Amino acid sequence: MIERWHRAFKAAIMCHANANWSRVLSTALLGLKSHVRLDTDASPAEYLFGTTLRLPGEFFLPEDISPDLNFFIEEFREYMRTVRLVTVAHKYAKRAFFFKELQNCTHVYVRNMAKKALERPYSGLHQILQRVSDRVFNI
16 A cells, blocks of 8 residues: 555656655645545545645636646757656576476466456466467467
């Protein structure tokens, strides 16, 4: 639960594109506390306090003010011009482990990465119909 909240917290801070993250900390925390979850139609503040939070007026634009889209587009283009590609040097290419018996076996188990709680991670026994490569089979 904490890791999921931490991920949302980091994303909220990174949305501000401000190098000094301590300046946007209070805004990010207020946003996380008052955002409405789609699955429950309630905010975390409603769970805790039993009512919605009263947010400052600076978060909402009056309806008669239309934003200048050209300003935002130019600012976005300027920001994207400063973004540079970071090259990554791979020190070694580590090959994945597989059993030598896999090359001549007739049946295999299949592991599904998306599983529910208390569900077996493997399904099988599946017969190998065709070998595409030493690690890829049609079952």
